[in-house]
Amino acid sequence: xxxxxxxxxxxxxxxxxxxxxxxxxxxxxxxxxxxxxxxxxxxxxxxxxxxxxxxxxxxxxxxxxxxxxxxxxxxxxxxxxxxxxxxxxxxxxxxxxxxxxxxxxxxxxxxxxxxxxxxxx
Amino acid sequence: xxxxxxxxxxxxxxxxxxxxxxxxxxxxxxxxxxxxxxxxxxxxxxxxxxxxxxxxxxxxxxxxxxxxxxxxxxxxxxxxxxxxxxxxxxxxxxxxxxxxxxxxxxxxxxxxxxxxxxxxx
DNA sequence: TGATGAACACCATGTTCATGA
DNA sequence: TCATGAACATGGTGTTCATCA
Numbered sequence: 001x002x003x004x005x006x007x008x009x010x011x012x013x014x015x016x017x018x019x020x021x022x023x024x025x026x027x028x029x030x031x032x033x034x035x036x037x038x039x040x041x042x043x044x045x046x047x048x049x050x051x052x053x054x055x056x057x058x059x060x061x062x063x064x065x066x067x068x069x070x071x072x073x074x075x076x077x078x079x080x081x082x083x084x085x086x087x088x089x090x091x092x093x094x095x096x097x098x099x100x101x102x103x104x105x106x107x108x109x110x111x112x113x114x115x116x117x118x119x120x121x
Numbered sequence: 122x123x124x125x126x127x128x129x130x131x132x133x134x135x136x137x138x139x140x141x142x143x144x145x146x147x148x149x150x151x152x153x154x155x156x157x158x159x160x161x162x163x164x165x166x167x168x169x170x171x172x173x174x175x176x177x178x179x180x181x182x183x184x185x186x187x188x189x190x191x192x193x194x195x196x197x198x199x200x201x202x203x204x205x206x207x208x209x210x211x212x213x214x215x216x217x218x219x220x221x222x223x224x225x226x227x228x229x230x231x232x233x234x235x236x237x238x239x240x241x242x
Numbered sequence: 243t244g245a246t247g248a249a250c251a252c253c254a255t256g257t258t259c260a261t262g263a
Numbered sequence: 264t265c266a267t268g269a270a271c272a273t274g275g276t277g278t279t280c281a282t283c284a
Contacts, residue, residue, distance in 0.1 A: 005133070005165060005276090006225070008254070009126040012232060019236050029266060038235075042228050044126060047256055052268065078263065079266055098237055104127070105229050107163050108222050111133060114159075115140050116219055126255090129275070150245060168277055173247065199284065200245055 006104035007097070013046060013054040014063075015097045018090055021064045021082040028055060028080065055082065062086045063093060127225035128218070134167060134175040135184075136218045139211055142185045142203040149176060149201065176203065183207045184214060 013035070020031050032051045039045065058064045066080040084090060134156070141152050153172045160166065179185045187201040205211060 005130040005167075006127055007229070010254075012126070015232060015236050027266075028268095039228070039231075042224055042231070044228060046126075049257080049268090050255065053255090056268090094236070098233070101229050101232055103163055105226055107160070107165060108128070108226050108229075110160075110163070111136060111222055112219070115136050115215070131275075148245075149247095170247090170278080171276065174276090177247090 006107060007100040009046070009050060010054055010057070011097055011100060013050055014058055015094065017051070017054050017058055017082070018063060018084070018094065021058075021084050025081050027069070027082070028052060031055075058085075061089065063090050127228060128221040130167070130171060131175055131178070132218055132221060134171055135179055136215065138172070138175050138179055138203070139184060139205070139215065142179075142205050146202050148190070148203070149173060152176075179206075182210065184211050 016035060017031060020026050020034070026034070028051060029048070032046065032048055035046050035051070055064070055066075059066065062085045064082050065085045066082045069079055069081050137156060138152060141147050141155070147155070149172060150169070153167065153169055156167050156172070176185070176187075180187065183206045185203050186206045187203045190200055190202050
């Protein structure tokens with residue numbers, strides 16, 4: 001297996017996209033807004049392109065599907081609502097990501113332990 | 122302040138380099154070996170170049186110093202032992218890194234909470 | 243060959259530009 | 264202007280090459 005440090009931002013975002021696709025009727029930029037809000041207190045502000053790339057990845061792999069919506073109003077606006085796709089794949093993907101997150105937390109906690117605990121003296 | 126996802130590998134390694142410089146008389150490749158061993162169970166295997174770059178960063182910023190050692194034996198081998206440099210700076214740097222690690226852990230734990238806890242029916 | 247280091251290449255990610263309605 | 268998307272540029276990191284003893 002490839003040696004990686006901690007989980008990649010892309011994978012982290014894809015996990016959130018999946019859950020947003022499961023829950024509600026959100027389009028891309030709404031998800032972005034939600035996430036920026038959700039992580040503001042932790043100083044993390046995901047970007048537009050990462051969110052779109054995450055969505056495209058998931059689409060390509062069949063984990064989500066989307067369909068176009070037309071906003072009510074005089075303006076015809078193209079925008080896409082995302083829903084869950086292949087449930088098996090989603091389950092499997094989430095499992096891998098959970099493993100990655102757990103592993104990352106272990107790594108970071110070990111660093112705290114190794115470098116910041118009281119020296120026995 | 123710049124928005125970042127989780128802590129960078131480089132910063133993570135620099136923290137370990139500092140502690141290794143505080144503790145013992147290790148040279149570069151020994152630190153690498155130690156770390157690869159230390160993280161093997163978590164599937165993380167830092168590379169030579171990352172370790173060297175970390176050491177060079179710390180040297181440039183005065184957080185560590187080094188001096189050449191000659192291995193006993195007929196072979197004259199150039200290798201460098203690292204020691205702690207500016208103690209104030211080290212303290213300050215460690216504080217920043219601790220903050221970063223704590224923040225990263227919070228981010229990851231939030232992801233577990235948000236995406237893997239039982240849905241209330 | 244063992245240790246240090248630089249050069250290079252690749253991949254993850256942020257910023258800017260393009261398009262349609 | 265809003266939403267989507269691609270193109271481009273930068274930065275982090277891994278792999279390969281160079282050097283010295």
